[in-house]
Amino acid sequence: MNYEQAQIRADIIKALAHPVRLMIVQELKDKDMNFADINQVFEYDKSTISKHLTVLKNAGIVSSKKIGADVIYHIEMCCVNKFIDCIDSVLKQNIEKQQSCLM
Amino acid sequence: MNYEQAQIRADIIKALAHPVRLMIVQELKDKDMNFADINQVFEYDKSTISKHLTVLKNAGIVSSKKIGADVIYHIEMCCVNKFIDCIDSVLKQNIEKQQSCLM
DNA sequence: TGCAGTGTTGGCTAATTTGCCAACAAACAT
């Protein structure tokens, strides 16, 4: 993997490296949602949520479709579950290491 | 997943969301390496590489062990391969989508 | 038509990140 290839991959990872965007992905994992429903999960300004969704869309992690007045968001990243599981395994390992240091 | 949990996971993801750090992880995937060898892969100042390694260490993705004069780095994230494969699948899908739009 | 509701965009500030240089600490060699 050269730098340019790493750069492209890093951009996709970066899109997931934010708590709000990670939660959005988690919400979309099992079902499509419209903007209003996603926005309602958070207490941020709707423009903030809209921009986070744009980041996810630009990375190819979600897609959007305008239907009448509202916009439906759909997950495109089929390996979300594996991705989250992988991160959780690192997290679990970190916690275990912390525990063992206390003894 | 609440915000706090997402924050913790996002911090781990963020550690991987940089081309240099992604390349380091790729290098360490199959073998331990000392600092000098890792540093040699890049054209950055050694302090820059050292700081990237610190970020990976703080996230629990790699560990380090001082042996005599030099420092050995070791990967702790056992799911690196799956992680990279997952990102690659998103990348591949993006490229396919671009292709189809050209026609 | 005009008005209310829905989501995006522009612009701004504050906070974070990145990379370099210089200085430092630790191990080793002379």
Added chain:
DNA sequence: ATGTTTGTTGGCAAATTAGCCAACACTGCA
């Protein structure tokens, strides 16, 4: 002891990111 090599830390400037507000475009309804 002195100097050299190896890696980390502090501090700085430039670049990027996050969030808010205001303004806008688009749809649907009266």
